[in-house]
Amino acid sequence: MPITTIAPTLTSRPMRDDADYWRMRQLLLDTLAITPIGFNWDMRRLDGQRFYNADLEASRILSRPVQLWETASGELVAYALPEGGGDDVHLQVHPDYRYIEEEMFDWAEQHLGGPADDGAGRQLQSYVYTYDAQRQQMLARRGYEQMSYGGMIRHLRLGAQPLAAPEIAAGYTLRTTDASDMADCQRLADLLNAAFGRDFHNALEYHNFTQLAPCFRQDLDLVAVAPDGSFAAYIGVPYDEANRWGIFEPVCTHPDHQRKGLARTLMQEGLLRLRALGAVDATVDTGDMVAANAFYTAMGFTEAYKGYSWCKRLA
Numbered sequence: 001m002p003i004t005t006i007a008p009t010l011t012s013r014p015m016r017d018d019a020d021y022w023r024m025r026q027l028l029l030d031t032l033a034i035t036p037i038g039f040n041w042d043m044r045r046l047d048g049q050r051f052y053n054a055d056l057e058a059s060r061i062l063s064r065p066v067q068l069w070e071t072a073s074g075e076l077v078a079y080a081l082p083e084g085g086g087d088d089v090h091l092q093v094h095p096d097y098r099y100i101e102e103e104m105f106d107w108a109e110q111h112l113g114g115p116a117d118d119g120a121g122r123q124l125q126s127y128v129y130t131y132d133a134q135r136q137q138m139l140a141r142r143g144y145e146q147m148s149y150g151g152m153i154r155h156l157r158l159g160a161q162p163l164a165a166p167e168i169a170a171g172y173t174l175r176t177t178d179a180s181d182m183a184d185c186q187r188l189a190d191l192l193n194a195a196f197g198r199d200f201h202n203a204l205e206y207h208n209f210t211q212l213a214p215c216f217r218q219d220l221d222l223v224a225v226a227p228d229g230s231f232a233a234y235i236g237v238p239y240d241e242a243n244r245w246g247i248f249e250p251v252c253t254h255p256d257h258q259r260k261g262l263a264r265t266l267m268q269e270g271l272l273r274l275r276a277l278g279a280v281d282a283t284v285d286t287g288d289m290v291a292a293n294a295f296y297t298a299m300g301f302t303e304a305y306k307g308y309s310w311c312k313r314l315a
Contacts, residue, residue, distance in 0.1 A: 008071055010100060012107065015066035015079070021050055023076045024068070024092070025214075031094055032243045037283065038129055038153040038305055040092045044238035044247045047213040049083065054204040056212070065111045069100055080104045087114025088125045088309075091135075101138060113314045122314040127151075129307040139310045150308035151287045154301035158271070158280055161300060166268040169260040171227045174269060176218055177234075179210035188223070191231040195252035215239065220246070220273055224262040230254070233262035237270045239277065246274040248284040267299055 015024070028043045049061040061081065069078040078093040078100060089108035091101060105126075113122040126144070128135050136146075168174050178184045185203035192201040210216050215238035224233040233253040237246050248270065253263050274282060284301055286292050293304075 007099065010069050010071060010077065010097075012067055012069050012103070015062070015068055015081075017062070018050075020068060020076075021046075021061065024066075024079055027076055027079070027092060027094065029240065029242050031092075032240065032245065035095050036129070036131055036305070037155050037303075038307070039095075039132070041090065042238075042245070042247050042283070043240055044213075044215045044249055047215045047238070048209070049081075051213040052205055052209040054202055054208065056208055067104070067107050067111070069097070069104070078104060080108055082112050085114055086112050087123060088112070088127070090127065098134065101135065102142075105138075105142060109312070109314055116313055123311055124314055125309045125311045127307050127309050129153075129305050131305060136310075139312075142312065144310040144312040147309040147311055149288070150306060151285060152293065152304050152306050154284050154286065154293075154296050155303040155305075156271075156282045156299075156301045157303070158275055158282060163271050163275065164268050166265040166272070168224060168265045169262060172232060172257075172260070172262065173225045174265060175223060175225060177210075177221045177223055179207060179216075179218060179221070182207065185210075187231045188234060191223075191234055191254055192250070192252065194254050194256075195234075196250075213238075215247075220270060222266045222269055224257075224266060226254075226257060232257035232260075233266055235263065235266040235270055237274065237282075239274070239279065241277075244278055244280045246270070246279045246282040248282065251284065263295070264299065271300075 025043055025046055028040050028046060031040050050059055053059060064082055066079060066081040068076055070076055077097040080089055080091050082088050083090055089112050091104050093101065109124055113124040116123040177188060182203050185207045188206050189201040189203050193199055217239045220237035220239055222235050223231045226232040235248055235251045237248055239246050248267065251263055284296055286296060
């Protein structure tokens with residue numbers, strides 16, 4: 001006798017408002033413990049899309065195409081959203097509902113995409129970890145090709161891991177940022193611009209994030225202050241209290257203050273503070289840079305998962 005499989009009835013609709021945002025965030029928290037590392041975003045990444053903006057009324061996430069999938073009872077089980085300029089899509093899925101990923105990519109290919117690299121037509125990209133054979137096989141069937149560029153997420157289980165006591169270079173001091181002080185916010189914006197070769201960071205975007213993003217922890221927002229009072233290095237460590245999980249994002253040093261061990265000192269302090277809070281895990285995202293990955297390995301983040309962008313030319 002044939003077996004009939006009945007799937008739950010799901011409906012799909014666009015994201016409407018902040019009420020949807022909080023449900024989307026909760027899905028990330030609920031699925032962290034039941035999915036591989038990096039399978040869905042950490043909540044800091046989503047908080048950044050909502051709150052890391054000088055103009056909160058022009059919220060990036062609320063102004064983009066974002067699609068939700070819900071059960072008949074209204075439970076959110078998946079959503080798809082772009083992070084960049086609309087030429088990418090990121091799936092956030094409860095693992096019980098992975099069978100709808102084809103439908104999610106159908107939506108993404110109709111509503112997202114940007115100019116192709118060669119200027120002819122449109123393309124869509126999606127980032128996939130190498131452990132996710134199911135999604136890689138699906139993308140290959142749909143005509144996506146794996147690109148040569150990608151990144152890596154590194155994981156450290158704190159447990160009984162020995163942690164070094166931080167020692168800061170002579171002339172520098174270690175302290176937390178003061179997010180209520182706009183001068184501190186500007187110092188941080190200046191550091192981010194210098195460290196990452198940018199020019200768009202400003203004091204207000206950081207201030208808004210610190211005041212409104214639930215993942216922000218003042219006691220885990222650490223800087224190394226140079227002798228002249230400027231910020232020489234910085235780490236932010238958003239904390240997922242529900243999962244006892246720390247996220248090192250970002251980690252950076254001003255070019256004028258490199259090779260002094262400042263980022264190492266800040267990370268060592270951050271790990272000690274995480275342990276004091278009862279954290280059991282920590283992650284850090286990085287690209288393919290050899291020096292950066294060697295540094296994180298030396299810090300104890302030796303469990304690594306590599307991912308690549310997959311790209312498809314759209315009609």
